[in-house]
Amino acid sequence: MSSAEKTDVSEIRKRIALNKFRDYIFWVIGLLSTLIGFIVLFTLVMDLFMDGFPRLGWQFLTSYPSRFPEKAGILSAWVGTTLVMIVTATTSIPLGIAAGIYLEEYAKKNWLTHLIEINMNNLAGVPSIIYGLLALGLFVYFLKFGESILTGGLTLALLILPMVVIATRESIKAIPNSIREASYALGATKWQTIKDHILPYSLGGILTGMIIGLSRAIGETAPIITVGALTFIAFLPASPITSEFPFLSFKWLLDPFTVMPIQMFNWISRPQKEFHINAAAAGIILLLMTLVMNGFAIYMRYQFRKKVKW
Amino acid sequence: MYKKRFLKIKERAIEGILLFSALSSIFITASIVFILFYEAFGFFKDVSVLEFLTGKQWTPLFAQPKFGILPLVTGTLLVTGIAVMVALPIGLIVAIYLSEYAPFKIKEIAKPILELLAAIPTVVYGYFALLFLTPILRKFIPDLSGFNALSPGLIMGIMITPYVSSVSEDAMKAVPMHIREGSYAMGATKFQTAFKVIIPAAFSGIAAAFIIGISRAIGETMVVAIAAGMMPNLTLNPIEPIQTLTAYIVGVSLGDVPHGTIEYKTIFAAGITLFLMTLFLNILGFWFRKRIREVY
Amino acid sequence: MSSVVTEKLKAEVKALNFYYGLNQALKNIHLPIAEKRITALIGPSGCGKTTYLRCFNRMHDLYPNNRYEGEIILYPDQLNIISPKVDPIEVRMRISMVFQKPNPFPKTVFENVAYGLRVRGENKKSHLDEKVEKALKQAALWGEVKGRIDDLAFNLSGGQQQRLCIARALATGPEILLFDEPTSALDPTATLKIEELIMELKNEVTIIIVTHNMQQAARVSDYTAFMYLGEIIEFDKTDKVFTNPSKKLTEEYITGRFG
Numbered sequence: 001m002s003s004a005e006k007t008d009v010s011e012i013r014k015r016i017a018l019n020k021f022r023d024y025i026f027w028v029i030g031l032l033s034t035l036i037g038f039i040v041l042f043t044l045v046m047d048l049f050m051d052g053f054p055r056l057g058w059q060f061l062t063s064y065p066s067r068f069p070e071k072a073g074i075l076s077a078w079v080g081t082t083l084v085m086i087v088t089a090t091t092s093i094p095l096g097i098a099a100g101i102y103l104e105e106y107a108k109k110n111w112l113t114h115l116i117e118i119n120m121n122n123l124a125g126v127p128s129i130i131y132g133l134l135a136l137g138l139f140v141y142f143l144k145f146g147e148s149i150l151t152g153g154l155t156l157a158l159l160i161l162p163m164v165v166i167a168t169r170e171s172i173k174a175i176p177n178s179i180r181e182a183s184y185a186l187g188a189t190k191w192q193t194i195k196d197h198i199l200p201y202s203l204g205g206i207l208t209g210m211i212i213g214l215s216r217a218i219g220e221t222a223p224i225i226t227v228g229a230l231t232f233i234a235f236l237p238a239s240p241i242t243s244e245f246p247f248l249s250f251k252w253l254l255d256p257f258t259v260m261p262i263q264m265f266n267w268i269s270r271p272q273k274e275f276h277i278n279a280a281a282a283g284i285i286l287l288l289m290t291l292v293m294n295g296f297a298i299y300m301r302y303q304f305r306k307k308v309k310w
Numbered sequence: 311m312y313k314k315r316f317l318k319i320k321e322r323a324i325e326g327i328l329l330f331s332a333l334s335s336i337f338i339t340a341s342i343v344f345i346l347f348y349e350a351f352g353f354f355k356d357v358s359v360l361e362f363l364t365g366k367q368w369t370p371l372f373a374q375p376k377f378g379i380l381p382l383v384t385g386t387l388l389v390t391g392i393a394v395m396v397a398l399p400i401g402l403i404v405a406i407y408l409s410e411y412a413p414f415k416i417k418e419i420a421k422p423i424l425e426l427l428a429a430i431p432t433v434v435y436g437y438f439a440l441l442f443l444t445p446i447l448r449k450f451i452p453d454l455s456g457f458n459a460l461s462p463g464l465i466m467g468i469m470i471t472p473y474v475s476s477v478s479e480d481a482m483k484a485v486p487m488h489i490r491e492g493s494y495a496m497g498a499t500k501f502q503t504a505f506k507v508i509i510p511a512a513f514s515g516i517a518a519a520f521i522i523g524i525s526r527a528i529g530e531t532m533v534v535a536i537a538a539g540m541m542p543n544l545t546l547n548p549i550e551p552i553q554t555l556t557a558y559i560v561g562v563s564l565g566d567v568p569h570g571t572i573e574y575k576t577i578f579a580a581g582i583t584l585f586l587m588t589l590f591l592n593i594l595g596f597w598f599r600k601r602i603r604e605v606y
Numbered sequence: 607m608s609s610v611v612t613e614k615l616k617a618e619v620k621a622l623n624f625y626y627g628l629n630q631a632l633k634n635i636h637l638p639i640a641e642k643r644i645t646a647l648i649g650p651s652g653c654g655k656t657t658y659l660r661c662f663n664r665m666h667d668l669y670p671n672n673r674y675e676g677e678i679i680l681y682p683d684q685l686n687i688i689s690p691k692v693d694p695i696e697v698r699m700r701i702s703m704v705f706q707k708p709n710p711f712p713k714t715v716f717e718n719v720a721y722g723l724r725v726r727g728e729n730k731k732s733h734l735d736e737k738v739e740k741a742l743k744q745a746a747l748w749g750e751v752k753g754r755i756d757d758l759a760f761n762l763s764g765g766q767q768q769r770l771c772i773a774r775a776l777a778t779g780p781e782i783l784l785f786d787e788p789t790s791a792l793d794p795t796a797t798l799k800i801e802e803l804i805m806e807l808k809n810e811v812t813i814i815i816v817t818h819n820m821q822q823a824a825r826v827s828d829y830t831a832f833m834y835l836g837e838i839i840e841f842d843k844t845d846k847v848f849t850n851p852s853k854k855l856t857e858e859y860i861t862g863r864f865g
Contacts, residue, residue, distance in 0.1 A: 016497075023499035030407025033400050034420050037427050040468050047442050048434065098331035106325055107332070108670070118596075119335040125522065125592045126585070127529025129556050130342060132563070133581045137345035141569055158338055165335075178709040182771070185663055186722040186778065187699035189317065191324050196721070201712055212429070219431025222531035222556065226563045226577075261433040261532075268437055268536055276441055283434045294429040298422050314693070 048287060052280025060281055064234040065263065069274035074282055076233045077263035080149070081218060083237060083252060084259055087153020088217050092161050093210055099161075100168025100206075105194055124162040131159045132226025140227055147228030149237060150253040155223050160213035167209020171202035204304025208297045215293035219286060221261040231266040233258045260286055346585055349578035356572065362579065368542040368558075370576045377576070379583055381542035385552035386584075389463045389534055390527040392548060396467025397523050401474025402516065408475070409482040410504045421476075428472035436536030439465040444537065457539030457551035466533050474523040481515020482508050514601040521595035525588050531556035555584045610842050611829065615681055616641035616782060616812040617662075622676035622688075624657060624666070631657045633836045635676070639782070644804065644813040646827035646844065648820055650864065654836040655816045659784050662687070662814065663701045664694035680781070699726065702775035703784040707791045708767035710759035710774075715742075715751050718759050718770055722778040737777055744810070745773035746803050765796025772803065776811070783807065785815040789822065801826050820860060824848045832856045 063073025099120075107113040135155035139145045145154075175198060183193040225231075237255035240248060260282060267279035354362070357377045365378020404424075408417055444461045448454045454461075485508050493503040509516065531554075539551030540561045553561070559577045567574050617639040624632035631654050639645050647655040657666075664687070666672040674688040680700070687697045702722075710718050719738045728734060738755075742748040747769040751762070759770055768788060775783060785804065789797040804813060805826055817823050823830050824844060831841040832855075840847060840856045851857045858864060 019499045019502060023501040026501045026504075027407070027411055030403055030411055031416075033403045034407055034412070034416070036400065036468075037404070037420070037471065038423050041423060041427055041430075044430070044434070044438050044442075047438065051441075095331050095334060098328050099334060102325075102328035102332040106328060116332050116335050119339045121596065122589075122592050123335060123338060125525055125588065125595070126342070127531070127556065127588055129529065129531050129559055130346075130581060130585055130588075133559070133578060134338075134342045134345055136563075137349065137578075138341055161334070161338070176709075178705060178707060179711060181665065181668070182705065182709045182711065182774075183721070184668060185665065185698055185703040185705075186725055186774070187695055188721075188725045189321055189695060191321050192725055196724075197711060215429060219429075219433065221431070221433050222535075222560055225560050228563070231564065261431055264433050264437070265532065265536065268433075268440065279437060283437055286431050287434055290429050290431055291426060294426055295422075298425060 045287065048280050048283050051277055052282070052284045055277050055281035056284065065232055065266070069272060069278055072275075072278055074260060074263055074285070076236055077258050077260040077282070078285070079236050080229075080257040081259045083149050084152045084156065084257065085214060085218060087150060087253070088156040088160070089214060091154060092157035092164055092213065095157070096161050096164025097168050097206060100165045100172065101194060101198070103165070104169050104172040105190070105198065120162050120165055124166065128159055128220055129222040129226060131155055132223030134158070135223065135227045146254060147256055148254040149257045151227045152224050152229060152257060152259070155227055156217040156220060159220065159223060160217050163213040163216070164209055167212070168202070168206050171205025172198055174205065175201050204300060208301045208304075211293050211297040211300075215290045215297070219261055219290055221265055224259055224262060229258050229262050230256055231258060231262055342585070346578060346582040349575055350582040353575035353579045356575075366544050371573060375572070379580070381544040382553060382555045382558055382580060383583065384544055384546065385459070385538070385542065386528055386554040386556070388459045388546055388548060388552060389466065389538060389554060390524060392460060392463025393466035393470055393527040394524055396464055397470040397474050397527070398520055400467075401471045401519070401523065402478055404471065404475040405478035405482060406504050406509075409479045410500050410508065424472040424475060427468070432469070432530065432532040433536070435465050435469050436462070436533045439533055439537035451549060454549045455551050457537065457541075458549050459538055459552050460548040462533045462537040463548065465537070466527055466530055469530075469533070470523045470526050473526055474519050477519035477522055478512070478516045481512040481519065484515065485511045514598045518595045518598040521591050521598065525591040525595070528591070529556065529584065529588055531560055535560045555580045611638040611640045613643070614641045615639060617681060618679045620677045620679065622661065622674070622678065624661060624675070625673040627671040631836050632661075635838055637831060637838060637841060639812060639814060640829060641812050642808055642810075643828040644808050644815060644826055645829045645831065646823035647814070647816045647831050647833055648818070648823050648859075649833035650859065651818065653833045655833050656786055658833070659786055659814060659816045662782065662784055663703050664688070664697050665703070667694045699778065700780060701782045701784065702778065702780035703786065704768070704771050704775050704788050706787040708764060708771050710762075710767050710770050712758065712760060714756045715759050715762070715770060716755045719773050719777050722774060726778060741773040741777035744776050744807065745769045746799065747773055763796070765792050765799060768792060768796070768800060769803065772800070776807075780811060782812045782814065785813065787817055788815070790818065832859060834859070
């Protein structure tokens with residue numbers, strides 16, 4: 001080996017060592033950056049728990065808000081959240097699934113379909129408070145639903161609608177065409193094919209999207225404040241179940257209300273530290289609800305992917 | 311024959327119902343645009359556009375009201391800027407790590423955690439910003455005001471990182487394997503391949519991810535409403551309290567806002583400003599995402 | 607062409623042309639289909655055999671910009687099944703198809719076979735049980751699945767899945783059974799089983815089979831048509847096509863000089 005070649009090889013080796021070093025450094029940075037997410041999540045949850053856990057209890061869950069922090073509770077808040085979610089779910093889920101089915105199975109590639117898709121994708125990026133403004137003008141004043149549970153529920157339904165549609169579309173897109181053809185070849189109509197095959201097989205993905213959407217809706221505060229949810233409410237909306245025929249009442253739809261994130265916000269805004277503890281407790285409940293729902297959705301998505309192998 | 315006619319009508323009716331549902335998206339967008347422009351139009355009958363765009367004070371509720379939107383816009387941009395300085399680099403690095411380096415096991419844990427991070431309600435992040443982070447930051451920056459732009463900015467950065475990282479990662483995953491192989495076959499390390507080959511190839515997708523992050527930060531409400539303050543302040547100093555467009559709308563809505571009053575109209579004026587800012591970003595993002603589809 | 611088949615016809619293709627958009631895929635096809643016999647279609651990739659087959663059950667109607675010209679007459683009712691006046695769903699209820707890659711539904715074995723019956727409004731459990739069992743027996747699958755009829759179809763092997771698809775297609779009593787390269791995705795043992803099955807089935811239903819495997823066509827069919835670039839080059843009794851083809855192109859294809 002001549003001396004010129006010898007230096008070449010050692011030059012190359014030096015170069016490789018340098019490259020590998022840089023590679024290693026980046027690997028460390030990458031791992032640490034990813035850990036930041038975990039660290040933050042952990043710190044947040046710890047902080048919330050340490051502040052608010054002592055306050056949790058039956059009294060907290062069943063009391064109305066009060067001027068006295070020790071007496072204050074989240075009864076009206078979680079009842080409000082539940083009722084609002086009922087409205088949101090019953091509106092956005094059928095509407096979102098129907099729209100998703102139309103876009104994947106029926107829509108032809110024309111300008112109308114394109115317009116619908118652009119709008120759907122754009123709406124997913126609109127800040128939630130804008131939905132609040134829309135609802136203020138449309139539901140509260142124009143349709144005269146007032147500052148009610150119905151308004152709140154519909155507002156959130158509009159907010160999560162793009163999520164449900166996109167989840168539906170993705171699940172349907174995953175179904176291979178050969179299944180559709182097999183169904184048609186047996187003489188099924190379009191709707192039969194959708195009802196018997198497309199919908200059942202895409203249900204897992206749709207359900208996942210639905211749960212993620214609802215969990216987002218539960219945590220939304222800004223649009224609900226904008227449509228006039230109260231921050232101090234010491235009574236419950238009218239019960240949906242009445243003691244006389246027909247046993248079901250819809251009066252609660254038009255009642256004033258509050259929801260859990262607003263209650264938490266209200267308590268944070270007070271100067272007294274005791275209210276902050278209440279806020280933390282409410283935060284724990286909110287966090288648990290969200291994490292459980294999302295965790296469930298992630299788990300379901302995993303299970304479903306295992307069962308149906310295309 | 312009779313049954314067949316009925317079946318045909320049923321099929322058509324079902325298609326009609328489904329189409330109607332799909333049209334809802336157009337209806338919602340149209341309603342948003344209509345309401346914002348309608349109310350903003352009412353606002354601009356009383357307030358000149360010039361004062362709105364160039365005035366340096368926003369005090370619509372005072373006896374001598376001033377209607378300059380700049381303090382709210384700078385407030386929004388200041389917090390967004392801080393958030394973006396955190397989220398974009400970290401998000402991109404995480405995306406590169408997960409897409410090119412991380413073993414399967416780490417990915418399986420990291421991705422759900424990132425999803426959960428994105429799912430936490432924003433009020434909870436606001437609590438964290440005001441009652442946990444601000445006191446800690448105060449120890450390092452004694453002048454830090456109780457309400458400031460830095461704390462919510464940093465928290466928002468963490469909040470947005472999952473969005474940036476997941477969209478960037480999708481963009482990088484879409485780069486075909488054979489392109490990576492070409493780079494490795496030439497003796498490149500993962501680091502070199504990631505930065506010299508993958509990122510340029512996935513550029514449109516990464517740009518789209520950045521834009522999504524920025525858009526999300528601009529539209530964020532509760533974290534800033536809780537931790538940044540409710541005082542419009544024309545400044546670029548992060549240790550001072552500021553008010554964003556979003557926080558203003560929430561602040562006014564907390565009180566009594568009778569329909570048709572000037573305060574009622576101001577929230578729509580702020581709203582339309584916000585809407586146009588995010589619309590512009592969304593269109594930019596859409597354009598970038600279209601470019602990806604054309605490349606592959 | 608019609609002098610080739612002297613027995614009773616189930617269907618007859620007359621002057622069939624087919625267009626994908628502006629692209630003409632089938633050119634002036636005339637072909638008789640003998641009843642309760644197996645007619646095979648062979649030819650190099652892209653010659654149009656699958657396109658031709660999918661005309662029989664109006665599969666092309668599912669996609670935009672396709673156009674049929676000419677007639678496919680179904681006997682004995684003299685119905686032109688590619689006429690726009692004829693409902694494709696009706697055609698599919700009388701003519702069934704088995705696809706190239708087995709495509710069972712993600713449902714149980716039972717539900718897979720029963721689906722075609724349910725679509726026709728048959729929901730009574732006793733009737734379904736009876737017809738499903740009959741179809742599975744016809745498809746030579748009953749012995750292997752009778753203990754696990756409520757198992758997911760995905761758990762069957764590739765060959766079993768394809769026989770399941772055959773059972774599914776048979777359950778509704780079709781007049782013509784179309785096979786689109788049914789064994790190209792299967793191993794040799796499974797292939798043999800299905801070929802035997804097809805030969806038995808011809809006693810019960812008219813069969814048209816598209817295959818790129820010439821030996822399969824030679825083993826299994828009564829009549830063979832050779833297609834090239836969208837046209838029928840030669841059509842005759844299988845023996846004659848394979849031992850003494852009249853067209854040079856046919857001979858070249860059969861001896862492996864191209865395709």
